[in-house]
Each structure stands twice: as C-alpha cells, then as structure tokens.
Amino acid sequence: MEPSDAPIALDRDVFMRSLIRELARVLEDVVGLEEAAGYVSLVSQTIGDDINGQYTKALSVDRLDRVQVAQVMVDLKKRLGGDFFVVEENDRRIVLGNRVCPFGEKVLGRPSMCMMTSNIFGTIAAGNLGYARVELEKTIARWDVGCRVVVHLRPPSEAELTTGREYYGDVR
Numbered sequence: 001m002e003p004s005d006a007p008i009a010l011d012r013d014v015f016m017r018s019l020i021r022e023l024a025r026v027l028e029d030v031v032g033l034e035e036a037a038g039y040v041s042l043v044s045q046t047i048g049d050d051i052n053g054q055y056t057k058a059l060s061v062d063r064l065d066r067v068q069v070a071q072v073m074v075d076l077k078k079r080l081g082g083d084f085f086v087v088e089e090n091d092r093r094i095v096l097g098n099r100v101c102p103f104g105e106k107v108l109g110r111p112s113m114c115m116m117t118s119n120i121f122g123t124i125a126a127g128n129l130g131y132a133r134v135e136l137e138k139t140i141a142r143w144d145v146g147c148r149v150v151v152h153l154r155p156p157s158e159a160e161l162t163t164g165r166e167y168y169g170d171v172r
Contacts, residue, residue, distance in 0.1 A: 021106040024113045033112055040115040041165070047116075048123030051076055055124075064128040066153065070094045073121055073151075077102060084147075092154055094125070098147035101140045111141040117149060122167030125151050135164035 027036035055072050056064060064072060070089045073096060077084040080102035088095040101107045107114070118134040125132035133152040138144040156162045 017103050017106040020103065020113065021110055024110045028110070028112055036112040037115040040112050041119045044116040044119035045123050048120040049127070051120060052124045052127050056128075064124070066091070066094070066129060069125050069128055070096075072124060076120070077117075084149075087148070092152065094151040094153065096121075096147075096149045096151070098140070098149070101147070107139075107141045108143065109141065111136075111139060114139045114141050114147075117147075118165055119167075121149065121151055122165060125153065126167035126169035128169065129153055130169050131155055132167045132169075133162065133164045134167070 024036060024040065027039055031039075052064075052072075055068075055076075056062065059068065061068075067089065070086050073094070074084045074086060077098070081100065081104075082098055082102040083100035084096050084098045086094065087097045103113055114136050118136055122132045122134045125134075131153065133156070135150040135152070136147070137150055138146065138148040140147055150164070152164070155166075
C-alpha cells in the first residue's frame, strides 16, 4: 500500500482545525482560560477588521447598517462551515443561534476558541455601528447543543449587570 492510499482522515481543513485546537489547549494549560481567550482575541480582531473590509468593499458601502451586520455575521460563518441564523435583530441587539461550529468536534472543551466568534462579531458590529458587547450565552465548546450569541448594540446602563466583552468603533 502506498502512503497516499492509507485510510487517514487528514486534509487541510482537519489539519488547521486540529492545529487551532492544540494551540488553544496549550494556551489554556499554560496561561489559563482567561489569558488564552485574550490571545485568541488579539488575533481575531485583526481578522475581523479584514473581513469587515472585504464585506464593505464587496457591498460598495462605507459602513454596514444593522441589518447588513447581522447578515454578514451569518454569511461569514456559513462560508466557514457554521450554521448560524438570526434569532432576533433590533436597535438594542442582534441575537444569533448556531447549530454547527465551523471547528466541528475540535471545539469541544476549548471555550477559548469561541473568542474568535466574539471578537470577529464584536469588531464588525462596533466598526460599523459604534459599539458592541458580545455575550456567548451558550456554546458548543462548553458542551451546549448549540450556540446562542447576543451582540448588544448599546452600552449598558449603570444599573445593568453586564457580561461579555465590549468593543468600540469610531463611527462619526
């Protein structure tokens, strides 16, 4: 048997998902979950800026409106193999559900990988609408059946209890 005929489940996609999972594992083990999420956030912010630029250019707009932001979030995840959908979209927030993680089974037990979603969504929303606070209410990585991501579009009042990560844009 030739090596190329061996029944090995390996292609570029599987390799890249495995690589990211192991990077997340090492970071979580060495510096802890919070710090690992911070490192992933730094990388995904740059990716979010790039993706946002690609969409605004392709749609021939300077800034996406709220409806377009929600549509872009769903579209980009679909292009990556996810199954995100809009649950709710209004002036206060965009709520997304998801049935399939783009990382597949590689995300299980690695919640720091979800910071890619948080940061990319937060970067796109804040970059176009001025502000976003992303809450990962449910995630497949934490063994939930699906994901529920809430992107708040207004800063919280002082009385509100807040969770999630905040993102700020420069909208004039």
